[in-house]
């Protein structure tokens with residue numbers, strides 16, 4: 001188990017910088033998820049930690065050791081790839097043992113570890129098969145098995161579940177979480193799927209365009225996003241954003257009226273999560289709208305609304321609600337559930353409510 | 356230009372699908388007759404192509420006076436003596452020539468496969484400065500005729516005292532002398548997923564171990580293709596032995612065959628053909644066994 | 660510095676055998692061959708510098724011009740003939756022929772054997788005065804010429820030998836044809852394009868890169884061809900130098916007469932000719948070769 005410390009880490013391809021001075025501290029024993037839209041530099045960052053990609057600038061330390069110049073094989077870490085990257089010409093057993101043989105570990109110890117990993121991942125009866133004889137889920141297990149037999153101080157995952165179908169993905173998510181609880185090893189996990197991030201992480205780092213937008217627990221990110229990017233990226237369905245105008249400590253939100261804010265004058269935006277959009281008049285701000293679409297999900301319903309001004313909002317309602325397309329409804333927002341973002345998209349402090 | 360307008364126009368045509376179906380039907384009807392014509396053409400062509408080879412085989416079993424002016428393939432009597440006599444017709448027996456050829460060929464194949472796969476691995480999988488320039492230069496050597504480097508190489512090997520030995524034929528093969536094979540392997544290596552190298556790196560492999568434990572085992576078809584071509588070309592090679600080997604006891608099979616004609620251009624045609632047939636037997640056997648690999652290799656590399 | 664070495668160590672280690680070969684067996688020889696071409700050298704005594712004399716001699720050397728013209732004739736006739744034949748057969752084989760594997764293998768066999776001395780020997784006998792070819796011609800009532808001793812016909816034998824080995828360009832054409840989507844032909848057929856129109860409007864343009872590739876390759880191969888001409892012409896380019904391929908002339912100058920200086924000059928001329936032909940092919944290719952993923 002080891003902490004990982006990144007300071008001012010940069011990466012350029014040719015002249016183009018794709019990772020811009022990242023500072024990040026991954027605590028020992030933590031499950032840290034790097035999440036962000038595709039192309040934002042997550043894999044690049046992870047591969048720099050792994051030692052598969054050279055660091056253009058800055059330092060990376062694993063534990064106490066600065067590893068900038070340490071080859072991947074000597075960083076004492078394991079990595080699970082999106083494509084699984086199982087060696088096609090080796091049996092599952094050989095795949096698992098390969099890294100250990102390279103370490104010249106004694107045979108009985110290798111066998112013990114392989115057997116143990118096979119037990120944990122329930123791949124015992126697959127050991128003599130070749131990768132091409134495995135299903136996607138089985139390949140995934142073997143890939144994870146190959147990572148855990150090393151008993152490394154750090155696990156790296158690069159979108160390991162994205163090649164699986166939806167059902168398997170949910171199942172593997174649970175298994176990975178269990179595995180983490182069992183091993184307690186530091187894990188860094190890359191995904192573009194915020195649901196994966198929210199469900200598995202002890203902490204999440206949100207990346208965008210080669211910068212870290214925010215680092216925090218799932219709770220912090222969901223409830224206290226630092227900026228509009230994080231607010232809209234985390235949470236599904238997405239947070240509603242209403243453009244507004246601030247003037248002298250009050251913001252005018254079309255359809256809804258005004259509310260007190262603590263931002264400089266100018267164009268701002270106000271965000272509200274769909275589950276906090278209330279249908280009815282029971283709120284601090286109320287607007288009139290029309291139902292344009294109802295999606296029934298079983299446990300809840302998504303109600304798509306169009307306000308008088310023509311802008312769309314999404315509300316999440318209890319599965320007992322009876323809304324139909326075309327219904328005229330009132331939409332209510334509570335002031336304490338609003339997020340206010342200034343002209344630069346940064347979250348503004350809440351106005352101390354009085355009214 | 357014309358083709359793009361054709362392509363562009365088709366999807367907007369309202370009944371494309373129906374017409375296409377009708378065309379397929381019509382095609383099926385016409386298909387049978389066309390297929391027959393095709394086969395007749397192909398069979399005749401194959402016969403013409405293969406006839407000389409069969410004629411050579413037949414002639415190798417005929418008495419000398421039946422070879423010329425005679426279209427028939429079946430000899431009136433099978434002259435197996437052509438083979439036994441031809442085998443020992445020269446001052447040195449063909450046993451020696453075949454052993455020589457085998458020696459040169461086996462070592463050349465080994466050298467080629469090892470050294471070319473080394474270079475190909477560097478070009479396809481490793482990063483180093485100047486890679487693209489070296490690669491371009493390597494591709495340019497494909498163009499250089501052997502005749503251009505032959506004289507200086509000859510002088511070099513003469514000074515090294517290597518003339519009249521097999522070294523000038525074998526040593527260059529260990530120096531990745533044939534860019535064709537490098538190119539073929541580069542093409543193949545590039546298809547293998549990069550993730551494998553990276554997973555192996557994390558599993559504690561250095562580049563040598565990755566080459567040996569991952570890339571090579573996954574490239575058996577490419578290695579085999581290279582080995583087969585290398586075998587065939589070395590076995591057939593004429594100019595190299597012609598220049599470097601002067602003592603008949605060192606001759607390879609092609610050189611021996613050519614002395615066969617030179618030494619008596621008159622009579623022993625049956626024996627000459629018998630030895631010619633034997634000289635290509637290894638190639639034909641290889642071709643029959645490995646033709647899939649050979650044909651795929653040509654299509655893959657697009658060369659030769 | 661340390662970082663630089665580490666980054667390059669593995670790559671250059673693997674490249675080392677090739678690098679040694681490249682300098683010792685390609686670059687070195689090409690350069691020294693240029694030097695030797697300005698000398699008089701018999702491979703025994705030290706080379707003596709004679710400036711441009713070899714080249715001056717070459718201009719007046721009748722056999723040099725003869726060798727050039729023989730080689731050019733061979734290239735200019737055999738390469739297009741071979742390619743046309745290869746393309747025709749590939750198109751017949753392309754779609755839905757049963758036993759295609761068989762034909763492919765049969766047609767490729769001569770390419771594999773073509774370079775062998777056995778085939779050269781065979782060819783010589785086929786075209787003997789009373790050889791198989793003339794016997795066959797006799798059957799249809801033609802009195803065949805004396806192929807091997809009549810300088811007007813001798814080159815034909817080698818051209819036939821070259822075309823006989825159409826197998827490898829055929830395989831490459833086949834791969835190229837496979838890559839053309841069938842829908843294009845259906846679309847064209849719907850637009851009532853006839854067979855010829857389809858060939859010229861679809862097959863030919865889409866195949867242009869492959870044709871170009873085959874052309875360059877076969878040209879280089881044809882310039883380099885040696886053993887067939889050597890054996891069939893009795894090693895000297897006979898009869899009457901009508902089979903004096905450039906490579907045969909070069910070989911004889913170097914290894915029969917040990918005029919290494921002059922032969923080096925010939926080698927350089929050959930290198931330049933091939934370079935020029937390749938360059939011209941590449942240069943003209945932009946007018947007739949359009950690659951699929953190219954934006955215009």
Ligand SMILES: Nc1ncnc2c1ncn2[C@@H]1O[C@H](COP(=O)(O)OP(=O)(O)O)[C@@H](O)[C@H]1O
Pocket residue numbers: 013018036037038039040041042043044045
């Ligand atoms: N080898 C490379 N050469 C050039 N650009 C690259 C390379 N690898 C990644 N990039 C660029 O770096 C950016 C980040 O890529 P990546 O880390 O793979 O994104 P993510 O994993 O977040 O989807 C992308 O814009 C990508 O185009």
Ligand SMILES: [Mg+2]
Pocket residue numbers: 042043044159
């Ligand atoms: Mg990625």
